[in-house]
Amino acid sequence: MTEVLEITQPGLLATLQDFGRFGHQAQGVTEGGPMDERAFLWANRLLGNSYNAAQIEITLGQFKAKFRHATLFVVTGAEFPLSLNGNSIKSWRVYQAQAGDTLSVGHNDSGLRSYLAVSGGFRAEPVLGSVATVVRDGLGGLQQQGKPLAKGDVLAAEAGLAKTLESRRPSSSVVTAIPSRPVLDLIPAGQIQQFSSAARELLVGQTYQVTNKQDRMGVRLQGQQPLPQVPASMISEPLPMGSVQVPADGQPIVMMNDHQTLGGYPKIGVLSWTARSILAQLPAGRKFQFRWLELAEAQRELRQVWRFFNVMR
Amino acid sequence: MTMNWQFQTAAVDALMIQFAPHIDLQINAKVHQLATRLRQQQPDWLREVVPSYRSLLLYYDVLECNEAQVKRALKPVIDELMKTDETTQLDAQHHVIEVCYDPELAADLETVAEHLKGSVDDVVRLHTAPTYHVYTLGFAPGFAYLGDVDERLRLPRHATPRQKVPRGSVAIAEQQTAIYPRTSPGGWQLIGRAAAWPELQAGDTVRFKAITRQDYERLCADAEQQYD
Numbered sequence: 001m002t003e004v005l006e007i008t009q010p011g012l013l014a015t016l017q018d019f020g021r022f023g024h025q026a027q028g029v030t031e032g033g034p035m036d037e038r039a040f041l042w043a044n045r046l047l048g049n050s051y052n053a054a055q056i057e058i059t060l061g062q063f064k065a066k067f068r069h070a071t072l073f074v075v076t077g078a079e080f081p082l083s084l085n086g087n088s089i090k091s092w093r094v095y096q097a098q099a100g101d102t103l104s105v106g107h108n109d110s111g112l113r114s115y116l117a118v119s120g121g122f123r124a125e126p127v128l129g130s131v132a133t134v135v136r137d138g139l140g141g142l143q144q145q146g147k148p149l150a151k152g153d154v155l156a157a158e159a160g161l162a163k164t165l166e167s168r169r170p171s172s173s174v175v176t177a178i179p180s181r182p183v184l185d186l187i188p189a190g191q192i193q194q195f196s197s198a199a200r201e202l203l204v205g206q207t208y209q210v211t212n213k214q215d216r217m218g219v220r221l222q223g224q225q226p227l228p229q230v231p232a233s234m235i236s237e238p239l240p241m242g243s244v245q246v247p248a249d250g251q252p253i254v255m256m257n258d259h260q261t262l263g264g265y266p267k268i269g270v271l272s273w274t275a276r277s278i279l280a281q282l283p284a285g286r287k288f289q290f291r292w293l294e295l296a297e298a299q300r301e302l303r304q305v306w307r308f309f310n311v312m313r
Numbered sequence: 314m315t316m317n318w319q320f321q322t323a324a325v326d327a328l329m330i331q332f333a334p335h336i337d338l339q340i341n342a343k344v345h346q347l348a349t350r351l352r353q354q355q356p357d358w359l360r361e362v363v364p365s366y367r368s369l370l371l372y373y374d375v376l377e378c379n380e381a382q383v384k385r386a387l388k389p390v391i392d393e394l395m396k397t398d399e400t401t402q403l404d405a406q407h408h409v410i411e412v413c414y415d416p417e418l419a420a421d422l423e424t425v426a427e428h429l430k431g432s433v434d435d436v437v438r439l440h441t442a443p444t445y446h447v448y449t450l451g452f453a454p455g456f457a458y459l460g461d462v463d464e465r466l467r468l469p470r471h472a473t474p475r476q477k478v479p480r481g482s483v484a485i486a487e488q489q490t491a492i493y494p495r496t497s498p499g500g501w502q503l504i505g506r507a508a509a510w511p512e513l514q515a516g517d518t519v520r521f522k523a524i525t526r527q528d529y530e531r532l533c534a535d536a537e538q539q540y541d
Contacts, residue, residue, distance in 0.1 A: 025361060026348070026515065027450050027454060027512075028450040028451045028452060028453055137454050138454075138495060189321070189324060190321060190323065190329075235335075236365060236366065237367075237370070238323075238329070238363040238364075238369075238451075240323050240327045243324070262449065262452060273325065295325070299380075301325075302326060303375050303376055306375070306376055313360065
């Protein structure tokens with residue numbers, strides 16, 4: 001174990017994340033983990049890491065760090081401008097850093113979050129089996145208390161592959177691009193039967209946009225028209241990640257990684273795996289459409305992803 | 314006892330079992346009995362069980378099975394459970410939690426007493442009398458929803474939640490009572506303060522025992538020493 005990275009500028013929000021904290025929702029502990037799972041899993045795959053190796057989730061760029069030890073690294077996710085010692089480098093490509101090198105992540109409107117991974121993965125003491133930082137729960141991160149990364153924090157890494165893999169880049173089998181006009185697949189779920197057919201048709205018939213009311217807990221959406229005849233609130237029930245809740249105002253809220261474990265708003269559906277990763281990157285104001293997808297199709301996709309990235313949950 | 318239930322797709326890898334839509338001890342007992350059975354049986358495809366008031370969420374391994382197979386495996390387990398009159402839970406524990414009911418530590422205690430047209434002692438008597446049942450955990454790590462609160466003590470949540478409810482606050486809202494496990498925002502009526510409490514599991518039972526301010530301060534000092 002070696003100290004590999006010092007944070008010199010964390011930006012708006014930089015957090016340590018592994019794949020998530022599973023198995024504790026019955027105690028009210030949410031999953032956490034990477035908002036854009038696709039970018040996260042690609043970063044670990046490109047470095048030959050375990051799918052669960054911890055990375056830094058960088059929000060809206062403006063992040064700087066200094067390497068303290070030679071390591072392979074990659075930045076995936078949003079296509080933010082990157083530089084190593086002032087020289088422009090590409091995202092989604094593996095590079096070799098030397099001790100003393102400085103990495104800088106800029107910002108543009110291509111997305112919201114990028115993932116910095118190093119060979120072997122960052123090291124921290126797990127809490128309930130995970131290092132995932134959940135600020136709201138006060139769990140995980142470098143000091144186990146759910147704190148975001150701060151200037152001066154030094155991260156160590158596990159021993160990883162020493163081989164240079166600079167030519168490695170994503171193959172096409174699990175695409176990485178964020179389309180300019182995304183279509184998000186939605187599986188009928190929850191209280192779908194209690195929504196009118198007019199509401200179900202409007203949900204996929206009209207354009208939605210992401211609002212600025214969004215964080216790691218959830219994303220509020222705005223449709224041209226509110227969904228009609230929203231069913232009444234219910235006795236709170238367990239709430240899975242990706243659920244599309246519809247409060248009385250008829251404007252959907254998608255629950256993301258740091259969601260509360262119980263919720264009482266009716267749910268019309270749940271996002272597919274790919275749709276959740278895309279939504280994690282959509283800036284406020286970006287327009288998109290929903291499309292209904294059958295559960296069997298969504299499961300086929302998830303099986304393919306789990307196998308491709310060797311996810312063993 | 315016959316009770317209606319149904320399956321509901323919850324996520325790409327999760328299925329919900331819904332019982333009748335009531336906050337009710339018997340319904341809740343079935344939810345937790347089912348959770349316990351599934352955790353004991355540990356089928357290969359089962360990843361996580363999340364019980365709440367009248368719902369049970371199951372995460373399953375999509376590499377092992379699809380939704381139809383999970384439903385087929387679950388149906389006989391649920392049908393059998395519905396035939397039994399079993400109301401207790403094997404792994405449930407009983408806890409006694411010491412609470413200091415002092416207006417200086419509990420911002421709403423005097424208002425709640427006024428609402429009762431009684432005294433602080435009346436609030437204490439009513440709150441410490443029942444054996445509460447842990448319906449579910451959620452909202453935040455370790456936040457346990459206990460019920461049922463005596464009908465005379467039932468008050469709504471504050472219209473505007475407090476920004477900061479101190480850790481250990483004992484609170485009531487409608488038929489529920491809870492301990493805030495960490496300082497957080499919250500809208501419940503604060504009537505007491507606990508220095509220490511055990512980790513609660515859904516299905517457990519709890520009694521509150523009133524202690525003096527002096528005992529409370531001593532327990533707080535003890536708790537602090539453990540961290541030294």
